Amino acid sequence: MTPPQESSSLPCGTDVDELTVQVVERTPPLDPEHQAGCPYCRAALAELSVLWSPVHALAEEDVVAPTDLVQRVLDEIQELDYTGGRAVIAAVDGDTAIAVRVVAVIARKAADSVDGTLLAMSRVSAGVEVGAVGRSVVVQLDLIAALGVHLPALSTQIQRTVRDHVAALTGLSVVAVDVSVVEVAEGILGG
Amino acid sequence: MPSKQLQADDSVLVRWAQDGHSEAFEQLVRRHRVRVYRTALRLTGDAHTADDVAQDAFIAAWRSLRLFRAESSFTTWLYRIVVNQATNSLRSRRDEPVDEVPVEGFHPGADTEAIAREGSQRVLSAIVELPFEQRTAFVLRLFEDLTYEDIAQVLSISPDAVRGRLHRARNQLTKTLGGER
Numbered sequence: 243m244t245p246p247q248e249s250s251s252l253p254c255g256t257d258v259d260e261l262t263v264q265v266v267e268r269t270p271p272l273d274p275e276h277q278a279g280c281p282y283c284r285a286a287l288a289e290l291s292v293l294w295s296p297v298h299a300l301a302e303e304d305v306v307a308p309t310d311l312v313q314r315v316l317d318e319i320q321e322l323d324y325t326g327g328r329a330v331i332a333a334v335d336g337d338t339a340i341a342v343r344v345v346a347v348i349a350r351k352a353a354d355s356v357d358g359t360l361l362a363m364s365r366v367s368a369g370v371e372v373g374a375v376g377r378s379v380v381v382q383l384d385l386i387a388a389l390g391v392h393l394p395a396l397s398t399q400i401q402r403t404v405r406d407h408v409a410a411l412t413g414l415s416v417v418a419v420d421v422s423v424v425e426v427a428e429g430i431l432g433g
Numbered sequence: 434m435p436s437k438q439l440q441a442d443d444s445v446l447v448r449w450a451q452d453g454h455s456e457a458f459e460q461l462v463r464r465h466r467v468r469v470y471r472t473a474l475r476l477t478g479d480a481h482t483a484d485d486v487a488q489d490a491f492i493a494a495w496r497s498l499r500l501f502r503a504e505s506s507f508t509t510w511l512y513r514i515v516v517n518q519a520t521n522s523l524r525s526r527r528d529e530p531v532d533e534v535p536v537e538g539f540h541p542g543a544d545t546e547a548i549a550r551e552g553s554q555r556v557l558s559a560i561v562e563l564p565f566e567q568r569t570a571f572v573l574r575l576f577e578d579l580t581y582e583d584i585a586q587v588l589s590i591s592p593d594a595v596r597g598r599l600h601r602a603r604n605q606l607t608k609t610l611g612g613e614r
Contacts, residue, residue, distance in 0.1 A: 262603055267574065293610050296556045301576050303553065307470035308484050312462050315491040319455055350456060360441070363454040384454065386441060427441040 252282040265290040266297070329379050329414050340412050342379070349381045349419070352407035353400045358391035360427055362400075378417045381408065386425040397421040443507040451498050458498070462491050465508065468577070469515050475572040476519040478561035482526065490518045505586050512577070512587045516569050523565065559609040563602055570598035571606075 250258050256276070264271055265287060277283045320343060329345065331338040346364040353362035362385045381404055387396055401419040408416050443464070449457035469490055473483035493514050501510055560568060569588060573579045574595075581599075585592045 259600065259603075262607065266603055293607065296553070296610070297560075297575065297606070300553050300556045305467060305471040305474060307466040307487065311466055311470065311484065311487060312459065314488055315462050315495075316455065316459055318488070318492050319458065319495050361456060361460060363449065363456040384449075386445075425441065425445060427445070 252280075252286055254280050254282045256280070256283050256286075258286060261286050262290055265294055268298075329377060329412070331377055331413055338413070340414065345379055345381070345408055345412060345414065348408050348411050349383065349404045352404045353383050353385060356396065356400050356403050358388045358396045359385055359400065360388050361386040378415045379408065380418045380420065381416060382420045382422070384422045384424045386427055387423050389426045389428050391426075393423050397423070444503065447498070447501065447503070447507050450495075451501070455495075458495055461507070465511055466491075468508070469511060472512065472515050472572060472577060473519055475557070475560065475576050476516070476565075476568060477523060478557050482522055486515065486518045486522050489522075490515045493518060509583060509586050512573065512579070513589075516587060519569075520565065556610070559606055562609065563605055567598045567602040567605065570595050571602040574599055 252258060252261075254276070256273075260272060261283065263269060271277045277287065329340050329342060331340070350362045350364040353359055353364070362383055364381060364383050383400065383404070385400070387393060400421055404419045405416040408414060441460075443461065446457045446461050450461060466487070470483055470487040473486035473490070474480060477483050477486060490511070494511060497514075501507070560571065563571060566588075570584055573584045573587060574581075579587070581592045581595045584595045588595070590598075
């Protein structure tokens with residue numbers, strides 16, 4: 243088949259390029275009345291529609307990103323940001339070192355599990371102020387809360403949950419969980 | 434268990450990510466991962482290359498996030514990074530053949546699936562054969578539905594230059610697709 247060539251005109255004077263843009267980009271016709279009655283335009287439009295239909299079909303296909311893409315990106319970023327901080331649990335049989343970023347992840351996920359939290363962002367300081375040296379952690383959480391939630395109650399619930407989770411999973415002593423609500427927004431549950 | 438999706442604007446998350454909160458950036462990655470991967474896939478024509486390009490694009494975005502001044506939208510800025518990463522990738526793999534691209538998430542009947550896959554592959558090959566500057570404009574317009582002005586911003590060219598590239602891309606594809614029928 244010979245497709246209508248762009249940069250040429252039909253016998254009715256219509257620019258083929260104009261029709262091609264209309265078909266390819268699915269824009270409304272510039273002169274709908276003329277096109278509806280003109281055999282040259284109708285034939286050209288039909289031909290162009292068939293020609294470009296595989297492109298439109300491709301554009302409508304769902305594309306699914308690789309399932310592990312997000313995790314790979316996060317792993318790379320974590321490597322870039324890793325500062326080497328760690329908490330240490332000393333024992334007779336040997337020390338256990340836990341990177342602060344591990345504590346941060348646990349704290350964030352714990353805070354995130356509390357209803358009313360939309361996004362928790364955690365920072366952790368190791369070995370501060372109270373408790374055995376190297377074993378105490380202070381968790382600082384900045385969070386975006388759901389609009390309409392009672393914020394003091396949310397903060398209390400987060401502090402409890404984070405303290406319990408971090409202590410249970412790491413054996414570290416959680417000296418304090420400081421919560422800063424920095425934003426409120428609407429949120430939804432989804433996949 | 435369903436995960437929470439934050440409906441905060443990109444600008445809010447960008448601000449937090451710029452302060453070093455990787456969790457905010459994670460939300461941005463989740464939100465834009467399909468767009469970024471799809472663009473990379475249509476530009477490179479190869480699933481494995483697109484995967485690398487998408488990953489590198491997000492990491493490049495994280496590295497340069499502090500330089501983002503919100504003069505354009507985050508999405509426009511991200512598209513620019515994807516195009517740059519795809520350019521670098523294709524430059525380094527110029528001699529490699531184009532692999533078959535899986536059509537993920539598309540599951541019609543067996544016969545129509547085979548026909549559709551063949552059609553998709555044929556179209557994708559024709560697009561990948563376009564010169565890169567035409568291909569980027571075409572992909573951003575046809576597959577990402579960007580306006581001419583947005584494409585101009587992504588590619589740092591004028592809207593008239595976008596029109597010219599799209600015109601040449603359409604001409605080339607009309608010949609290629611028409612010649613195969």
